[in-house]
Amino acid sequence: MRRYARAMTGDQMAGDLCVEAMLQEHVLKPQPTEAPLPKTRIDLFSLLDSILADPAKLPVTNLSVPAFQNLSSRSRRALFLTAVEQLDSSAVESILKIGPEELANVLKEAERDLASSLATEVLIIEDEAMIAFQLKEIIESLGHNMVARATTREEAVNQARATRPGLMLVDIQLADNSSGLDAMDEIFKFHKVPSIVITAYPERLLSGRENEPAFLIPKPFRADHVKTVISQALLTQAAS
Structure with missing residues (x-):
């Protein structure tokens, strides 16, 4: 909740104060019998969002996540809850108090406005030319x-060292029979960058190895899935 509030207010102290105000009002303060304590994570986020949605309750600050600057308050909240907190649609609808169609429209608008803010250079680590071409079209x-x-x-x-990309799309099995995961490990020593593994061998990532990727897309992939995960990876990086 603190992460969410800090991102939405643009200030660490302001975000923490919003969480504290919610807890004081709805958890620590004695409640009437007809107003039971919140029981789930969704209940808590809903109470916090009612504070974040009211401009009169928020301090005037510059958003700490520059990518959010061009988004409306509701778009920021919807996108953050789905992409960073990874809540399902029904949970986000409950928190924001909107219906499925309205949420879909808000997310579509947010993703469109966010795309230009998050535009970056991408290194594609993929030995199959056709797949690399498909990924190039998707990112463009x-x-x-x-x-x-x-x-x-x-x-x-060598390419990562020379170009310092803002995102990497990585295949596991490379042309020299090496692993894209090993390449990631080496790159992370000098350049921490959001990375998405796109592979036909997802079972290879279930070994509990160090630096396992947070974002994974199995082959064959769908373009809309790749687009969503790219936005998630870049938004998570921007909000961290």
Whole structure:
């Protein structure tokens, strides 16, 4: 809740004060019998959002996440709850007190406005030319640019060092029989960058290895799924 409030108010102290105000009013303060304590995470987020949605209750601050600057308050809240907190649609509808169609429209508007704010250089680590081309078309449709493509571990490390990308799309099995995960490990030593693994071998990521990717897309992939995960990865990075 503190992460959500801080991102929405643009200030650490202001966000924490919103959470404190919610807890004081709805948890710590004695409640009438007909107003039971919140029982679920969704209940707590709903109470907090009622504070964040009221401009009169918020301090005037500059948003700490620059990518949010062009988004309305409701768009920011909807996008953050779905992409960063990863709540399902019904939960977000309950928190924001809107219906399914309205949420879909809000998210579509938010993603469109967010795309230009999050535009970045992308390194594609993929040895199959056709798949690399498909990924290039997808990222360009979001306003991003493929700064380079690598097909081996060594090439990936060299390209990352030279271009310092803002996002990496990584295949596991590369042309020299090396692993894209090993390339990621090497790159992370000098450049921490949001990374999405796109692979036909998702079972290889279930070993409990260090630096397992937070974002995974199995092959064959759908373009809309790739677009959603890219936005999630960049938004999570921007809000961290």
